[in-house]
Amino acid sequence: MKSLICIAPGQFEYRDKEQPQPAPGQALIRIRRIGVCGTDLHAFEGTQPFFTYPRILGHELAGELVDTGGAVGFEKGETVSFIPYFNCGTCIACRNGKPNCCTNIKVCGVHVDGGMVEYLAVPADKLLHGEELGFDALALVEPLAIGAHGLRRAGVEAGEFVLVVGAGPIGLGIIALANIAGAQVIALDVNEHRLSFCRNKLGVQYTINGAQEDVVARLQAITNGDMPTVVVDATGNGKAINNAFQYMAHGARYVLVGLQKGDISFPHPEFHKREATLMSSRNATREDFEHVIRCIRNQQIDPLTFITHTVPFKATKDQFAGWLDPANGVIKAMVAID
Incomplete structure (x- = not known):
C-alpha cells in the first residue's frame, strides 16, 4: 500500500508499505479521507511539540471498516471514524475518566504513525460509527471535538x-x-x-x-x-x-x-x-465526539463549509507546503483516497 511519510521538517516522501495485519483487538480501516490540521502543518514546518521524525501524519480520518477487530455493534463495510488518542487505561488520568490526557498517550499521527496511508489498524474500542455522515463530514468530527x-x-x-x-x-x-x-x-x-x-x-x-x-x-x-x-x-x-x-x-x-x-x-x-x-484543554473524549456527531446530524453545524481545498492523495506531497501560506486562503484542506 502507498504511504506518505514526513521524513524531516519540510520533506515528504511516498513509500510502499505492507498492508497492516491487525493484532487481536485491532480494527482495520481503509482510509478514504484525511483532514489536514494545524498539528500536521506545524509538524511539517518543524514547530510541533511532542514530535519526532520520520512520521506518517494524519489523525482526522474517515474510511471503510475492513475488519471489526471484535468491536461490538460494528459491521464490515460500514463507514467509520475513530478516536485517535490511544490511552493506557491504567494511569491516574485514565482512572479518573480523563483518557484524553493519559500519561502514556499515543496520538495517532503524532506519537505513532497516522492515517496518510491506504489502510490503518487502530484499537477496536476507539471506533466511531459513521452515523450516515459522508466521508468529508466524518473526517472533520475530530477537530470539532477538540x-x-x-x-x-x-x-x-x-x-x-x-x-x-x-x-x-x-x-x-x-x-x-x-x-x-x-x-x-x-x-x-x-x-x-x-x-x-x-x-x-x-x-x-x-x-x-x-x-x-x-x-x-x-x-x-x-x-x-x-x-x-x-x-x-x-x-x-x-x-x-x-x-x-x-x-x-x-x-x-x-x-x-x-x-x-x-x-x-x-x-x-x-x-x-x-x-x-x-x-x-487537550484532545477530546468520546462524549465530545458524540456531541459533535449529534450537532452535525441535527444540521446545527455543517463541517463541509470549512473545506476550501480538496486534493487526491497522490498530489498531497506537492501541494502540502502551499497550505502554510495564508495568501492561499486555506481554511481546511482535505485529502481524498479513492
Missing part, C-alpha cells in the same frame, strides 16, 4: 461573551459550537479573510482584526465594559496567548486549546485580582 472539549472545560453558558482568539480550523469549530451553546461569540484574528468567513459563513456578529484595531477598546465596547467571561486561545501563538490575559473579565475562564513550545507569562496581580481561572 473545540467541543475546550468549551466543555470552560463550562460555557448561554448569553455570556466568549472570545475565541484565532479563526483557523480549530477556532472556527469552537466558534460554531459556542454559537450552538447560545454564547455571544467574538472572533479575534489578524487575517481578514478568516474574519470575513466568520461573519458570512458562521453568522458571527462581533469580529476584531487584531492587526488593525485596539483589541481592548473594542472588547470593552462590545461587552459594555465587562470584558469576555470566557477566553479561548486557538492560535498556539505565544504572543497571542500572553496578550489574551488582558482580555479577561473579572471571574473569567481562560482555556488554552492551542499549543506552543514557549513559556506563558502574565502579571500575577492582574490575574489574581480577577480571581481568574486558567486551564488547558
Whole structure:
C-alpha cells in the first residue's frame, strides 16, 4: 500500500508499505479521507511539540471498516471514524475518566504513525460509527471535538461573551459550537479573510482584526465594559496567548486549546485580582465526539463549509507546503483516497 511519510521538517516522501495485519483487538480501516490540521502543518514546518521524525501524519480520518477487530455493534463495510488518542487505561488520568490526557498517550499521527496511508489498524474500542455522515463530514468530527472539549472545560453558558482568539480550523469549530451553546461569540484574528468567513459563513456578529484595531477598546465596547467571561486561545501563538490575559473579565475562564513550545507569562496581580481561572484543554473524549456527531446530524453545524481545498492523495506531497501560506486562503484542506 502507498504511504506518505514526513521524513524531516519540510520533506515528504511516498513509500510502499505492507498492508497492516491487525493484532487481536485491532480494527482495520481503509482510509478514504484525511483532514489536514494545524498539528500536521506545524509538524511539517518543524514547530510541533511532542514530535519526532520520520512520521506518517494524519489523525482526522474517515474510511471503510475492513475488519471489526471484535468491536461490538460494528459491521464490515460500514463507514467509520475513530478516536485517535490511544490511552493506557491504567494511569491516574485514565482512572479518573480523563483518557484524553493519559500519561502514556499515543496520538495517532503524532506519537505513532497516522492515517496518510491506504489502510490503518487502530484499537477496536476507539471506533466511531459513521452515523450516515459522508466521508468529508466524518473526517472533520475530530477537530470539532477538540473545540467541543475546550468549551466543555470552560463550562460555557448561554448569553455570556466568549472570545475565541484565532479563526483557523480549530477556532472556527469552537466558534460554531459556542454559537450552538447560545454564547455571544467574538472572533479575534489578524487575517481578514478568516474574519470575513466568520461573519458570512458562521453568522458571527462581533469580529476584531487584531492587526488593525485596539483589541481592548473594542472588547470593552462590545461587552459594555465587562470584558469576555470566557477566553479561548486557538492560535498556539505565544504572543497571542500572553496578550489574551488582558482580555479577561473579572471571574473569567481562560482555556488554552492551542499549543506552543514557549513559556506563558502574565502579571500575577492582574490575574489574581480577577480571581481568574486558567486551564488547558487537550484532545477530546468520546462524549465530545458524540456531541459533535449529534450537532452535525441535527444540521446545527455543517463541517463541509470549512473545506476550501480538496486534493487526491497522490498530489498531497506537492501541494502540502502551499497550505502554510495564508495568501492561499486555506481554511481546511482535505485529502481524498479513492
